[in-house]
Amino acid sequence: MQKTMGSLTEPKLLVVDFTKESLKLGSTAWAKACTDIKHALEQHGCFVALYDKVSPKLHNAIFNAADELFDLPIETKVQNINEKPYHGYVGQMSYVPLHEGLGIDYSTTPEGAQSFTQLMWPNGNDSFCENSMSFARTVAELDRAVIRMLFESYGVEKYCDSHIDSTTFLLRYLKYRAPNPGETTMAFPSHTDKSFLTILYQNHVSGLEIKARNGEWLSIEFPPRSFIVMAGDACQAWSNDRVLSPNHRVTMDKNGKETRYTMGLFSFLSKDVETPEELIDNVHPQQFKPFVHVDLLNFYATDHGRRSQAILKDFCGITV
Ligand SMILES: O=C(O)CCC(=O)C(=O)O
């Protein structure tokens, strides 16, 4: 597969400016953004969001917090265990030597932020706790805005509030160190996210690559302080296969010297993931059975799930 190096070339990702006052609910600009977002999620499974609610102070605090967190002893970090697959500590893997990650489940709630902080710093770390929760809450607002727009653009806004009320947010701190000479540059292998939506925020070191529908790998260089909004498998299922949950991976520059940090906010549903009946008709017959969101992660954690090249079809596909 040909790789497009370091550019945002063809096909360009949509950029949606959420900082504009004109993007008020119900305005003309808002209606256009709804249509654009739907189109982008169907075409590429992602878009770039300009969003200025993360202050420079919080921006600095969150990446300092990442440094502080990853500097903890491994014995402490491995205590970040979660019964849900891919929610806890990941690292020390020989085939992915550059990567380490930790996850804060229920990250927008005081209980979620506090229990993670307590586990990592038994003597307390109030600023870590507050900054993590504040960041998660700020990005969750963007998630909700995107959900509202997506539901509106499919004409199913009546389901929006119950969807939002049943959403929980996993915040993952992700680290990728620079490769040593001769070492692999593959920092995170190709995969699709199991979330409903994923929102990514990185430091100044790029590395994310997304596979477009045409099979081309695009290197994503997003403007500083902007976010990548990406659809996960649950969103693809919900949309009756209209939205793309894109394959993506992280590749580090072989000559790079700096550590890449990404903050990822992953949304999950505590109610069934179910395609609205409005999205099912003769032209678009129902593709997937309703499912419990965490069961998709549990399936992915099995050999069959991990090897699957079409996880939704294998997990909940309707065969005709
Ligand atoms: O670090 C990134 O940009 C991507 C992370 C990612 O794909 C994931 O954690 O699922």
Ligand SMILES: [Fe+2]
């Ligand atoms: Fe991912």
